[in-house]
Amino acid sequence: MYGQYKYGEYGYGEEGTPTGPEIDDLAPDLMKYLPWYYQESKIMKEIQSSIAKEFGVSAYYIEDVYKQFFIDTATWGLSVYEKELGLKTNMSLSLEERREIIKAKLRGSGTTTKQMIKNTAEAFSGGEVDVIEYPEEEYFIVKFIGVKGIPRNMQGFIDMLEMIKPAHLYYEFKYTYTVWNYLKEKMTWDMARTLTVDELRVYEGE
Numbered sequence: 001m002y003g004q005y006k007y008g009e010y011g012y013g014e015e016g017t018p019t020g021p022e023i024d025d026l027a028p029d030l031m032k033y034l035p036w037y038y039q040e041s042k043i044m045k046e047i048q049s050s051i052a053k054e055f056g057v058s059a060y061y062i063e064d065v066y067k068q069f070f071i072d073t074a075t076w077g078l079s080v081y082e083k084e085l086g087l088k089t090n091m092s093l094s095l096e097e098r099r100e101i102i103k104a105k106l107r108g109s110g111t112t113t114k115q116m117i118k119n120t121a122e123a124f125s126g127g128e129v130d131v132i133e134y135p136e137e138e139y140f141i142v143k144f145i146g147v148k149g150i151p152r153n154m155q156g157f158i159d160m161l162e163m164i165k166p167a168h169l170y171y172e173f174k175y176t177y178t179v180w181n182y183l184k185e186k187m188t189w190d191m192a193r194t195l196t197v198d199e200l201r202v203y204e205g206e
Contacts, residue, residue, distance in 0.1 A: 018057060101156050103123045125157075127144065145149050
């Protein structure tokens with residue numbers, strides 16, 4: 001971007017000025033506000049172009065700060081959410097993974113209930129989840145229904161689950177896979193040979 005260090009995805013608190021198409025798109029055409037006799041002046045065009053770029057940079061920073069107010073668009077501002085929620089900032093995670101953890105933490109605030117665990121699991125998996133409770137045995141099952149296979153960032157979900165569930169409860173996960181009869185209806189042997197075993201297990205079809 002425009003410095004040696006990264007804070008989130010965009011540079012933050014660094015020396016230097018951002019440049020590129022984003023700035024050019026935000027820079028206004030100041031020449032149109034001047035009288036006609038300046039339109040052919042190269043010196044005036046250079047002056048106005050320089051000023052316009054400064055306006056573009058200001059607009060860029062304003063837009064970037066505005067994005068930090070929303071989890072889905074926040075980048076360097078994610079660390080603010082993490083600090084407020086008592087989460088450790090892990091820069092090795094992608095922005096999307098960090099957003100999932102923040103959303104799950106927000107959904108998991110308060111007294112732990114079956115619905116809370118369900119909401120948290122769905123925030124990570126992006127699909128429907130069922131939570132099956134066994135109160136007498138003090139454990140529950142998290143069954144991923146809406147997404148086939150093991151959802152991404154499962155470790156993030158496990159860490160969050162450990163934070164919100166009562167300490168005495170145990171749990172296990174169940175995943176949804178493609179059944180063999182479904183595959184036989186959707187593809188030939190030649191098609192199946194082009195896919196790995198893991199790809200076949202989560203095959204959705206055309």
